[in-house]
Amino acid sequence: MLYSAQVLTQQMYPKILNSLRELAGGGMIMLPSSVADFANPEIAAMIEKTQQSPAANSHDRVKFYKLAWDAVGSEFGSRHHQYEMFYAGATFVTKGHSFRTYDWGKAGGIVQSMLDSYDLDSKPAA
Numbered sequence: 515m516l517y518s519a520q521v522l523t524q525q526m527y528p529k530i531l532n533s534l535r536e537l538a539g540g541g542m543i544m545l546p547s548s549v550a551d552f553a554n555p556e557i558a559a560m561i562e563k564t565q566q567s568p569a570a571n572s573h574d575r576v577k578f579y580k581l582a583w584d585a586v587g588s589e590f591g592s593r594h595h596q597y598e599m600f601y602a603g604a605t606f607v608t609k610g611h612s613f614r615t616y617d618w619g620k621a622g623g624i625v626q627s628m629l630d631s632y633d634l635d636s637k638p639a640a
């Protein structure tokens with residue numbers, strides 16, 4: 515189970531990042547560059563006007579998109595992407611562990627027990 519989790523995580527994490535990018539579109543780019551922008555009344559008024567949405571005011575929306583950017587676009591996010599893909603070993607290594615330790619006999623046994631449960635002369639279920 516542990517090796518399966520390692521294999522799946524390596525495959526899923528990049529997909530999750532890609533989904534975040536698809537969902538966010540250009541929203542993650544069109545953000546104030548710094549929290550200091552909120553302190554400038556002229557720029558704050560522009561942020562207020564352009565960053566609001568039906569679901570959130572400009573303050574909450576900027577925080578939300580900055581959080582998404584932390585995951586996909588920041589230095590931290592980029593490093594973490596690489597980390598999730600490799601920290602447990604390259605994918606051919608984790609897949610090898612998973613293949614080597616999987617209980618193939620048990621899985622084959624489940625299939626065999628299903629095949630053994632009926633025969634040519636079995637009556638179809640009503």
Ligand SMILES: Cc1cc2nc3c(=O)[nH]c(=O)nc-3n(C[C@H](O)[C@H](O)[C@H](O)COP(=O)(O)OP(=O)(O)OC[C@H]3O[C@@H](n4cnc5c(N)ncnc54)[C@H](O)[C@@H]3O)c2cc1C
Nearest residue numbers: 592593594595596597598599600601602603604605606607
């Ligand atoms: C951000 C980050 C943090 C890390 N932190 C730790 C840590 O805390 N502790 C720790 O011990 N290690 C850590 N690692 C190291 C990690 O364990 C290694 O990166 C991992 O084992 C892969 O080895 P490598 O980097 O030498 O890549 P390589 O083995 O050089 O692989 C590079 C690419 O080549 C492919 N490749 C290489 N050989 C083959 C082959 N024979 N067949 C098919 N494809 C192949 C791989 O699939 C991969 O795509 C970290 C790595 C990263 C990126």
